[in-house]
Amino acid sequence: MRFALLGDNRIEAQPKLNGLCCCCSKPVIAKCGTRKIWHWAHKSKTDCDNWWEPETEWHRTWKNNYPADWQEIALFDKRTSEKHIADVLTANSLVLEFQHSNIHPQERTSRERFL
Template identity: 50%
Template structure:
């Protein structure tokens, strides 16, 4: 976790600090090594059964939002405590998911956090990046409320794990470049969803637009992408 309570105040981990978990009140250890981001860890098992090992990717995403929105304690009807990665003033939760998530747990989180948004690390497996690039190279334009790129039949494991979510899902491929489209002016997130005539449709949104939309309520700005013809030397 990024925060623990030290003398009743939320503090980030620092060498020598002693804190307690804001979820369960048990002691936590400040982990401040060189290999991983500084964080707090329970002395025993994590009280949040949905908790996952925090990476630099998680931390960087949390830091895109005001501190008061980060790591918010929530409790379900059975008394189980969960720490939402980000919870906005309108009660929308944003979860940053790095590792594989079983469908049953995904559904449980969606039911509990509703309304919510998923931002998924697409760079965890290098093969996912190359597979998504291959998809873009053979995809077709599809437009309904928004335009995107659709693929009728071919399965993509990363996408198939997420397209049946009830709530919006954005894939974060970091700075990866995809030769099938003109490079965007800034980083994008790919929103994936099911469509009637396609296995799934992917639409790129400017990363900052997604952050501003959920933080400030501004309109989402899709990247007005242009396909690069396969005959173009730039096409991979």
């Protein structure tokens, strides 16, 4: 994830920071190494967004075509209690998901039908 909550603010990963996941509110730690893009990761295995995949530069670049406050928006379906993080949620409530790797058509349909 690019953003985590620190107090009321969404912040980007910086060395030695801790925050809370914007989707499940569980603790996340900043991963700021040299091999992967700086990001936040859950402190322990969690049942957060089961659609979430490790983020790449490709993915981050696509999201960065949109304002930061449109990126990584947690969406909650009250009927099913499912939570997922939209790559981008526009001001007109359009959800954009950027997918580089293959996913099964059934999973794609499931994602398209969420909310």
